[in-house]
Amino acid sequence: MLKLQKSSIFFNRNAIEGIFSPSSTLYLFKTCIASNHSKASPNTNNNSNNGRHNNAKITTLDDALNMFDEMLQLRSLPSVVRFNQLLAKIAKMKRYSVVVSLYNQMGFHRISTDDYTLSTVINCFCHLNHMGFSLSVLGKFIKSGYVPDTVTLTSLIKGFLRQGMVDEAAECYQQMTRGGVKPDIVTYNTLLNGFCKVGNTSAAVQLLWNMEKHRNCKPDVVAYSTVINSLCKHRLIADALNLFSEMTSRGVIPDVVTYTMLIHGACMLSKREEAMRLFNEMVGRNITPDAHTYTVLVDMLSKKGMVADAQHMTVIMEQKGFKSDVVTYSSLMEGYCLRGEMDEARKIFDMMLDRGCENDIHGYGILINGYCQIRRIDEALGLFEEMPSKGLIPNIVTYSSLIGGFCKVGKTQAAWELICKMQDCGPIPDIQTYSILLDGLCNNGQLEDAVSLFQDMEEKKLPIDIVAYNILIGGLCKAGNLVAAKDLFSQLPSKGLQPDVITYRVMISGLIRGGQMDEATSLHKQMEENGYPSNSGTYNLMIRGSVCNHDLSRAVQLANEMGGRGFSADVSTVDMFLDLISSGKLDPSLRSMFQKEL
Incomplete structure (x- = not known):
């Protein structure tokens, strides 16, 4: 049997005849294919077609290598057709590096090759993501007077695309059509x-x-x-x-x-x-x-909260002979979780396990998050602690859900401890995980701890995004610390960040609450100038702020502007205006403008 050295599986350019750079070979391809496309390739009718027949004796790679070894030992070497049959068989086994190694052996023994041999090798190099070598062999192909056919050029296109070289694939196609080769x-x-x-x-x-x-x-x-x-x-x-x-x-x-x-x-x-x-x-x-069609519909209905319809779809699916899988069950669980029906979600989870579906980290994650959303933190924690016994390791999404759940019920210390556990032995917490804890601390009035956590995030050089800044700016505004909030807001450009519509709204709300209406109005104008047009929420916020600061003309002006942009006053704003009209502080003619909003 032919012994393949380990080094022979890996190639160097000296082992390949007709060495060209990819750019020069593409140039050669462009210039040669147009002039050669009308010629018949040498041996095309004989070797190329015969080379496509399989040898019935060869069923394994060892069989092929033994056959190659025997062929080399013959006093009179077989024709290239026999070698082509062998290379094609090995290529069908997807042992592309072996094909290249045997091709090199053929060159060493001065066994002539033809267009079919070279086309096979080009295809193998493409599968091995060695496009430079593929083009080198293409160069030899063209220099030998052969014209690449559709199969060869399609192999090259596939190879380029496999490496994400779309422009090169498109260029190959263009030269192919210009040269008369029909795709x-x-x-x-x-x-x-x-x-x-x-x-x-x-x-x-x-x-x-x-x-x-x-x-x-x-x-x-x-x-x-x-x-x-x-x-x-x-x-x-x-x-x-x-x-x-x-x-x-x-x-x-x-x-x-x-x-x-x-x-x-x-x-x-x-x-x-x-x-x-x-x-x-x-x-x-x-x-x-098919099963995928039903699964897509089940997922869509579940996400819309139409879980009864989704479950009915699974019944139809199973009647048609398709079994529900972990994806289908997970969609149903998410649907029930969205509705807050956790007992039903748990039934689906248990059904999934009873029907032989494997324990799945995604399924556990859905339930844990669902329990956390409705503040049933003990059940969420029980599932979390159960996971290792099922051979499942909680991922960062699971940890983040539980941290958010602890914050919802005011157990921020437990959330802190979970972050520390992640740092010690779990998945490393990312910016989203820290932001969840930061939000929890702000919402629970623990502003000092929130600032300390934010500083810790900076020291760890986490990629702090605008979401995290919005959380802390909002927390500072709620606590009435407008000086610190404005300072943090002003730092954004130096951090490579730009305020978004949420940043502006949080700051405007804080300024209004702090009685700084002039600054709120100025910031509102800046927001619009920076490409963030006011939405319904921003307009209602500014209108109520103007009323609270006794600037009724500004409030009416904003109300008219809001209506002109197709937005409506919310219930609180309408009630506020109607009270002002009833008390004689606003013109009664404005009543019709606001009553239609009711």
Whole structure:
């Protein structure tokens, strides 16, 4: 048997004939393919076709290596066709590095190669993510007078895309078409998938239209579905539906994958009616939904709190022969947790375990968070402590939920201790975990501890974001410490941060509460100038502040401005204005403006 040295699996450039840099090989490819595409490749009709036959004796890699060794021992070496058969067989086993090593052995023994040999090696280098070597072999391919065919160039496109080199893949496609090599449906679908994976949906759509222009290579259901899926992922559901209509009008029949993608897209935008319409249309076309289709609908209904409907969907799903899995059960648990129905959520959890689903950290996390949200902290803690006995290690999400739960019930010391435990033996707490504790301390009036924690976060050089600053600024404002709040607000630019709409609203609220209406008005103006237009909440806040500071003309001006922008006064603001009108402090003609808000 041929012995493969460990070093032979890894290659150096000297082992490959026809060495070119990727850029020079692409240039050679551009200049040669156009002039060569009309020539017949040497041996194409014989070796290339024969090379695709499998040797029935070879079933394992050892068989192949033994065969290669025996072939080398023959006094008269077999033709390259036999070697091609062997390399193709090993490539089908996905032992790409072995193919390259045997190719090098062929070169050492001066065994001639042909276009099929080189195409196989190019494909293997592409699978090994060695695109430089692939292009080097392509250089030899072209210098030998061979013309790359669709299969070879599609391998290169796949290789480029596998490494995220989308521009190079597109360039390969362009040279392919300019040189007279006709892409097939595999080529197009490969490139479409590559464009969509990097989020370049517009390029994918353009390529799809280019396909429509070719008589012999129209887009199939895979091509359309790939682009539809990308549009849905980018929340462009209207465009996805338009493309779907275009697809069906051209006689391409959608399948369960296409419909499930569209249903998922509609669910992402909370378009329940559209999702159900698509589901019913699919069933009406006798396209059978699969487990993924049902799971998507169960998740959507659960997130909308329609858990009874979601559970009914699981019954239909199981009647169709699909078993509920941990994903389905988790969606149902989340639905019940959103409704605060923790006993029902626990029943689903127990049912999941009874039906043989493995213990899942996500399932525990959902229940723990659900209990924390309704302040049943003891049950949350019990589940948390149970996890290690089930072979599960709590992750940062689980810890963060429990820390938030302790803060909700005022047990900030327990939350502190949990953070310390994480630092000692658990997952390292991140900025979100610290922010949860920071918020809990502020909400529980422990401002001194909150400031101390914030300073600790700075010393640890955590990437403190605007969310954490908003929490502390809000806490300082609530405590009436406007000097410290304004100081922290003014530091934001030096920290590389810009206030967002929440920062402005928190500061404006604090200034109004502190009787500093002029500063609040100035900050409100600054907010608008910085690209954060007032919303309903900000307007109502400013109006009530103006009234409380006896600036009624400013309050009326803001109310008119708010209405002009399509926002409405809330109940508190309306009641305040009606009281002012009733007491004669405002013109009665304003009553109609506010009564319509009731």
